[in-house]
Amino acid sequence: MRALISIQVEDFNLGHEYERLEGNKSSGAIVTFTGTVRDMNLGDEVGGLFLEHYPGMTEKALQEIIDEAMERWELQVVRVIHRIGQMHPGDRIVFVGVVSAHRKEAFAACEFIMDYLKTRAPFWKKETTPEGDRWVDERESDQEAADRWL
Amino acid sequence: MIKVLFFASFREQLNCEQLSLEEGEYSTLLSELKSQLAEKGEAWREVMMSDRTLVAINQNMTRKDVTLNSGDEVAFFPPVTGG
Numbered sequence: 001m002r003a004l005i006s007i008q009v010e011d012f013n014l015g016h017e018y019e020r021l022e023g024n025k026s027s028g029a030i031v032t033f034t035g036t037v038r039d040m041n042l043g044d045e046v047g048g049l050f051l052e053h054y055p056g057m058t059e060k061a062l063q064e065i066i067d068e069a070m071e072r073w074e075l076q077v078v079r080v081i082h083r084i085g086q087m088h089p090g091d092r093i094v095f096v097g098v099v100s101a102h103r104k105e106a107f108a109a110c111e112f113i114m115d116y117l118k119t120r121a122p123f124w125k126k127e128t129t130p131e132g133d134r135w136v137d138e139r140e141s142d143q144e145a146a147d148r149w150l
Numbered sequence: 151m152i153k154v155l156f157f158a159s160f161r162e163q164l165n166c167e168q169l170s171l172e173e174g175e176y177s178t179l180l181s182e183l184k185s186q187l188a189e190k191g192e193a194w195r196e197v198m199m200s201d202r203t204l205v206a207i208n209q210n211m212t213r214k215d216v217t218l219n220s221g222d223e224v225a226f227f228p229p230v231t232g233g
Binding site: 122123 | 158202229231
């Protein structure tokens with residue numbers, strides 16, 4: 001089982017990332033998720049997004065999330081990329097790729113990793129709107145999504 | 151010595167990114183450290199007393215009260231919003 005984690009300012013290439021997940025003959029399923037920056041939030045136009053994180057703890061938290069996913073499902077490769085710094089609407093912000101022998105495991109693990117990432121990994125978003133900059137508040141629906149796995 | 155870190159909105163509210171507290175300058179119980187920091191002013195009180203405030207000791211989130219040891223890194227931050 002391989003866990004590949006990157007926290008980076010640069011964008012990532014989906015084709016390249018997908019190719020990295022291929023090549024294992026015992027794999028039956030590759031599930032990927034890409035999150036992008038929306039141009040609207042809470043009814044306001046979002047012109048940009050700044051992503052802050054806690055260097056050191058972020059990597060550790062993501063590794064723990066992946067370890068927990070591995071305990072629950074039979075996984076061959078997990079790839080997580082999270083971008084930090086300044087981004088704009090339409091930009092890619094997060095990528096999760098999961099390789100498994102079976103489709104159901106790959107789908108479940110990908111969703112689990114995203115749900116836990118959104119509630120346990122130390123990232124914070126600050127939006128630029130016409131009314132000024134504002135830190136994004138946590139969503140109850142994200143917490144509920146994560147609690148489903150308990 | 152312990153290192154105390156603040157992230158995101160907390161760092162801005164407190165206008166403080168990091169504190170280094172020497173032996174004798176800090177309470178050795180997390181709950182007491184929070185009370186001690188709350189006395190630094192109104193913004194500090196708000197951050198330290200809020201139910202939303204998350205704490206990580208040596209980069210592991212904790213909801214318990216713990217004893218602090220020299221060399222520990224204590225971080226206070228608001229709920230996370232990545233993804």
